[in-house]
Amino acid sequence: MVQVPDKPLVPDNSLITASPEDGRALAIMLSRHSIHAMQRELEVLTNGRAQYSHDPYGLIAASHVIAVEFATIAAANNYWRVEPVA
Amino acid sequence: MVQVPDKPLVPDNSLITASPEDGRALAIMLSRHSIHAMQRELEVLTNGRAQYSHDPYGLIAASHVIAVEFATIAAANNYWRVEPVA
Amino acid sequence: MVQVPDKPLVPDNSLITASPEDGRALAIMLSRHSIHAMQRELEVLTNGRAQYSHDPYGLIAASHVIAVEFATIAAANNYWRVEPVA
Amino acid sequence: MVQVPDKPLVPDNSLITASPEDGRALAIMLSRHSIHAMQRELEVLTNGRAQYSHDPYGLIAASHVIAVEFATIAAANNYWRVEPVA
Amino acid sequence: MVQVPDKPLVPDNSLITASPEDGRALAIMLSRHSIHAMQRELEVLTNGRAQYSHDPYGLIAASHVIAVEFATIAAANNYWRVEPVA
Amino acid sequence: MVQVPDKPLVPDNSLITASPEDGRALAIMLSRHSIHAMQRELEVLTNGRAQYSHDPYGLIAASHVIAVEFATIAAANNYWRVEPVA
Numbered sequence: 082m083v084q085v086p087d088k089p090l091v092p093d094n095s096l097i098t099a100s101p102e103d104g105r106a107l108a109i110m111l112s113r114h115s116i117h118a119m120q121r122e123l124e125v126l127t128n129g130r131a132q133y134s135h136d137p138y139g140l141i142a143a144s145h146v147i148a149v150e151f152a153t154i155a156a157a158n159n160y161w162r163v164e165p166v167a
Numbered sequence: 168m169v170q171v172p173d174k175p176l177v178p179d180n181s182l183i184t185a186s187p188e189d190g191r192a193l194a195i196m197l198s199r200h201s202i203h204a205m206q207r208e209l210e211v212l213t214n215g216r217a218q219y220s221h222d223p224y225g226l227i228a229a230s231h232v233i234a235v236e237f238a239t240i241a242a243a244n245n246y247w248r249v250e251p252v253a
Numbered sequence: 254m255v256q257v258p259d260k261p262l263v264p265d266n267s268l269i270t271a272s273p274e275d276g277r278a279l280a281i282m283l284s285r286h287s288i289h290a291m292q293r294e295l296e297v298l299t300n301g302r303a304q305y306s307h308d309p310y311g312l313i314a315a316s317h318v319i320a321v322e323f324a325t326i327a328a329a330n331n332y333w334r335v336e337p338v339a
Numbered sequence: 340m341v342q343v344p345d346k347p348l349v350p351d352n353s354l355i356t357a358s359p360e361d362g363r364a365l366a367i368m369l370s371r372h373s374i375h376a377m378q379r380e381l382e383v384l385t386n387g388r389a390q391y392s393h394d395p396y397g398l399i400a401a402s403h404v405i406a407v408e409f410a411t412i413a414a415a416n417n418y419w420r421v422e423p424v425a
Numbered sequence: 426m427v428q429v430p431d432k433p434l435v436p437d438n439s440l441i442t443a444s445p446e447d448g449r450a451l452a453i454m455l456s457r458h459s460i461h462a463m464q465r466e467l468e469v470l471t472n473g474r475a476q477y478s479h480d481p482y483g484l485i486a487a488s489h490v491i492a493v494e495f496a497t498i499a500a501a502n503n504y505w506r507v508e509p510v511a
Numbered sequence: 512m513v514q515v516p517d518k519p520l521v522p523d524n525s526l527i528t529a530s531p532e533d534g535r536a537l538a539i540m541l542s543r544h545s546i547h548a549m550q551r552e553l554e555v556l557t558n559g560r561a562q563y564s565h566d567p568y569g570l571i572a573a574s575h576v577i578a579v580e581f582a583t584i585a586a587a588n589n590y591w592r593v594e595p596v597a
Binding site for chain 3: 220229230234235237246247248
Binding site: 089090091094095096097111112114115116118119120125129130132133139142143145146149150152153156157 | 531534539564565566567568570571574575578579582585586
């Protein structure tokens with residue numbers, strides 16, 4: 082069966098990104114790579130994605146994980162503040 | 168099928184907002200944009216929204232995600248404190 | 254259909270409260286206002302509330318959201334410490 | 340119907356406790372008081388408690404909320420450290 | 426019916442442990458003691474444990490609570506850092 | 512029945528890792544070791560893994576736990592920052 086290729090858990094081995102937008106994209110990637118570490122079969126992943134992405138509860142559950150990953154990435158980047166706030 | 172237009176994951180590419188109210192609105196937007204990144208079909212989104220927004224458990228699950236996103240945004244803005252507390 | 258009136262997401266546009274008790278009340282309000290931002294129909298809200306408030310799992314799920322909102326509010330208020338601890 | 344008496348959301352209106360043990364007891368009380376703020380009927384609460392406390396998934400869900408409340412209380416008390424660690 | 430003996434919520438009334446390993450063991454104990462505070466009947470606990478420990482979703486839910494407890498304990502111990510990092 | 516061998520909850524008894532990639536791998540290990548502390552029978556674990564890893568909701572739930580563990584590990588490592596950000 083076709084498997085997702087081997088790849089790192091953390092792209093570029095860093096939590097530091099240039100901007101919140103890039104940090105958000107990294108949060109999505111981190112959560113996807115976790116799932117690929119548990120399930121490598123492409124067909125299972127594709128079927129699973131079709132299932133949860135058409136179910137509002139699946140989408141909410143997935144967005145919850147992204148929010149938790151993003152919290153870590155945002156802290157790592159000191160929230161991309163240009164100057165200290167307050 | 169109609170798709171939601173391409174858009175950034177983080178509006179204005181910043182977590183800094185003028186007030187808690189704006190930060191809360193951003194938390195709602197971040198969680199919506201996560202979902203749009205996973206599901207772009209407008210019809211699926213509209214149907215899903217009709218489903219979870221009429222189910223108290225769906226509303227609670229969605230409000231949980233907003234709370235997690237808001238925690239990050241509030242920290243980024245140093246809680247919009249005018250002067251240091253304590 | 255009757256709708257909940259328009260109102261801010263964050264009452265008084267501030268996370269700062271006079272006491273933990275007020276902070277806790279704000280946590281409850283924030284999570285309610287999130288839900289009202291997703292569902293404005295009073296009848297749907299009233300029915301949903303009757304449902305989850307008679308179900309221990311619904312009450313636990315809702316109390317979880319309150320706990321997450323409160324964590325943010327407590328941090329914003331530096332935990333209402335009168336003097337630094339330790 | 341019998342209702343739970345009116346009471347504050349935060350006992351003694353403070354997150355500061357003498358010890359981790361007291362902080363843990365406060366975490367349990369905070370989560371209970373949240374639930375009482377949503378459901379005041381004693382019979383509903385008693386029935387709900389009989390239900391979730393005999394269900395491992397209910398107990399796990401409730402213990403999750405306690406863990407989240409405790410995180411806030413522990414931070415408020417600077418983890419009851421006698422002297423700074425490290 | 427046989428009941429679990431009375432015991433504190435926080436063993437040794439402290440979050441400070443000698444090592445991450447001990448901190449992890451404490452996280453497991455904290456979550457167990459929460460559950461014992463809600464359900465003291467040994468038979469109910471034994472049956473519940475047999476149920477969730479044979480169900481991957483039960484094990485995942487329980488491990489989630491351990492992760493949240495551990496986050497608090499790790500922060501309390503300043504992550505057992507020997508010297509400040511970075 | 513075959514059991515997973517005794518092993519520590521925290522490999523190398525440390526949260527400090529050389530890189531985000533290693534920290535992510537540790538997060539996965541921590542959550543697995545939690546589960547092994549609750550269920551040692553290899554057959555139950557293998558069956559459970561086959562079940563949740565073919566179910567998108569199981570994969571999302573497991574990835575959520577990894578995200579929470581990683582948040583702690585990332586904080587412990589000061590986010591592997593080479594130099595202070597901002």
